Amino acid sequence: xxxLTNLESGYGELTVLHDISFHVENEIFAVLGANGAGKSTLLxxxxxxxxxxxxxxxxxxxxxxxxxxxxxxDMGVAYVPQERNVFPDLSVAENLSLGGLVGVRxxxxxxxxxxxxxxxxxxRKSQVAGSLSGGEGQMLAVGRALMQDPKIILLxxxxxxxxxxxxxxxxxxxxxxxxxxxxxxxxxxxxxVKTLEVADRVLVLSLGRIHLxxxxxxxxxxxxxxxxxx
Ligand SMILES: Nc1ncnc2c1ncn2[C@@H]1O[C@H](COP(=O)(O)OP(=O)(O)O)[C@@H](O)[C@H]1O
Ligand SMILES: [Mg+2]
Numbered sequence: 001x002x003x004l005t006n007l008e009s010g011y012g013e014l015t016v017l018h019d020i021s022f023h024v025e026n027e028i029f030a031v032l033g034a035n036g037a038g039k040s041t042l043l044x045x046x047x048x049x050x051x052x053x054x055x056x057x058x059x060x061x062x063x064x065x066x067x068x069x070x071x072x073x074d075m076g077v078a079y080v081p082q083e084r085n086v087f088p089d090l091s092v093a094e095n096l097s098l099g100g101l102v103g104v105r106x107x108x109x110x111x112x113x114x115x116x117x118x119x120x121x122x123x124r125k126s127q128v129a130g131s132l133s134g135g136e137g138q139m140l141a142v143g144r145a146l147m148q149d150p151k152i153i154l155l156x157x158x159x160x161x162x163x164x165x166x167x168x169x170x171x172x173x174x175x176x177x178x179x180x181x182x183x184x185x186x187x188x189x190x191x192x193v194k195t196l197e198v199a200d201r202v203l204v205l206s207l208g209r210i211h212l213x214x215x216x217x218x219x220x221x222x223x224x225x226x227x228x229x230x
Contacts, residue, residue, distance in 0.1 A: 088130030099147030
């Protein structure tokens with residue numbers, strides 16, 4: 001589905017990611033790594049918020065290295081940034097509706113699906129997004145991505161800032177999105193323990209390079225600790 005080949009990216013003169021190659025199929029593909037390892041840079045590059053310095057990105061066999069970010073939703077790629085940017089003055093329903101402008105299915109059908117996945121959002125349809133709790137705001141950001149009917153969601157550290165109880169709910173939701181909706185997920189996370197419970201494969205970034213890429217079931221804590229320089 002999504003394929004990266006020898007990708008290099010960064011900020012201006014600074015190269016952060018070096019020689020990144022992997023492909024994502026129908027799966028939860030986790031990207032782990034210490035703070036500053038390059039997880040967000042990777043997702044921002046895939047979302048086309050950062051220029052590709054070298055290498056290429058393909059989606060369903062088509063080269064999208066030069067495709068602008070605004071065309072990605074139509075290609076089935078949705079992005080949820082680390083700083084969940086919902087529109088604070090708009091209601092929950094309005095925020096979701098904005099995501100629903102993409103795709104062929106009716107907005108109403110997709111709204112019902114999002115509300116059944118996130119009943120807390122259904123209870124707060126007309127509440128302005130700025131007054132939601134951290135967890136609810138995260139659900140809204142993910143819900144808006146789902147309104148695009150994506151094939152793949154790039155999800156950057158969704159558990160950041162959530163209470164342990166909400167983190168459990170969040171990871172259940174991530175599993176449900178994969179299992180019930182068939183959407184693939186590239187999941188950048190700090191929370192290695194929870195991530196290993198839901199991921200199919202795990203990429204560990206270390207200082208902007210691939211440290212290891214392994215099936216989640218095969219990964220052990222020793223390997224992870226080495227990657228985190230613990
Ligand atoms: N806007 C930016 N300008 C310059 N360097 C940045 C910027 N954002 C991140 N970086 C650098 O890129 C590296 C990777 O950061 P990031 O991708 O945010 O890591 P992670 O998401 O894994 O914590 C860090 O060294 C960070 O300082
Ligand atoms: Mg990050």
